[in-house]
Amino acid sequence: MGNFDVIVVGAGTAGSYASYLLAKAGLNVALIEMKGKDRVFKTTGDAIGIHHIERMTIKPPSDVFMIKYEGAELFSPDLSIKYVVLGKGFGLDMAKWARWLIGEAERAGAHIFDNHKVQGPIIESGMVSGVRVLKPDGSTEEFRAKVVIDASGVGAVVRSRLPREWWVSEHYCLRTSRMPIGRLSRLIMILRSPNS
Numbered sequence: 001m002g003n004f005d006v007i008v009v010g011a012g013t014a015g016s017y018a019s020y021l022l023a024k025a026g027l028n029v030a031l032i033e034m035k036g037k038d039r040v041f042k043t044t045g046d047a048i049g050i051h052h053i054e055r056m057t058i059k060p061p062s063d064v065f066m067i068k069y070e071g072a073e074l075f076s077p078d079l080s081i082k083y084v085v086l087g088k089g090f091g092l093d094m095a096k097w098a099r100w101l102i103g104e105a106e107r108a109g110a111h112i113f114d115n116h117k118v119q120g121p122i123i124e125s126g127m128v129s130g131v132r133v134l135k136p137d138g139s140t141e142e143f144r145a146k147v148v149i150d151a152s153g154v155g156a157v158v159r160s161r162l163p164r165e166w167w168v169s170e171h172y173c174l175r176t177s178r179m180p181i182g183r184l185s186r187l188i189m190i191l192r193s194p195n196s
Contacts, residue, residue, distance in 0.1 A: 004030045004111070007131055007145040009118050009158055011040050015151030016101040020058065023108035030111050030143055031102070032133060037114040040098040049089040058104055060097070067091040113143075120161040121148065131158060 006022050008015045011033035019031040033040060047069065053060065071086040106112050115136040122130040122142060130144035150158035159168055 002144075004028045004143065004145040006030070006147045006149065007032060007143055008110075008149045008151055009131060010150070010152035011035075011037065011102050011105075011112070011114070012098070012151060012153060013101060015149070016098070016105045017056070018149055018151060019105035019110040020101070020108045023105060023110040024057075028111075029105075029109070030113060030145065031105055032113045032116050032118055032131070032143065033102075034117040035114065037102050037112055038099060040102060040114075046092050046094050047089055048092060049087055053090070061100060064093050064097045064100055065090040066093050118152070118157045121158045123163070128158070128162070 005027040006019075007030045008019045008022075009032050011019075011031055015031060015033075019029050023029045067090065069089055069091060071084060071088075074083045074085060075081065102112065113133070117134040119132040119134055119140065121128045122132060122144065128148045130142055131148060133141050133143055135141055148158060150156060152158065162168060
């Protein structure tokens with residue numbers, strides 16, 4: 001495909017925002033996403049603290065915010081213990097949020113390769129120099145860059161395929177890691193702001 005300054009794998013919030021910032025700074029950025037850019041949707045993490053929004057160099061459109069919150073109540077599995085965590089933020093419409101953020105990255109100059117699935121890293125001379133990609137037509141292609149960012153989330157499609165002796169190649173156990181998240185998702189209640 002050619003050479004880039006930076007390859008970002010994954011067009012979620014982290015990947016899209018990193019692509020936006022890097023492209024805005026004048027770097028040649030490839031943002032690679034396995035889904036279509038209109039189908040990127042993260043099923044968890046649909047709440048964001050207001051401090052994160054305030055730190056962004058671009059301001060999201062108001063239609064991505066579904067609710068305001070001022071904290072959360074967390075309960076133990078038997079509901080006998082309750083913790084109140086204070087903090088202002090928003091519940092997001094993740095589909096709109098993702099489309100907006102990917103669009104901002106593209107307008108800043110990032111090259112969007114949606115429906116492209118990263119197969120793994122290209123390792124040369126002890127360094128990651130790119131990624132092998134399965135294209136929508138079924139062919140494979142090598143994308144090369146000076147820097148590769150794995151923003152693919154829990155799947156860690158680049159990091160999980162690095163040599164075992166590299167400290168960053170530690171594997172994440174999906175079976176055990178999802179259990180607490182599933183329990184918490186049933187137990188967290190968003191406290192809505194009186195003005196929402």
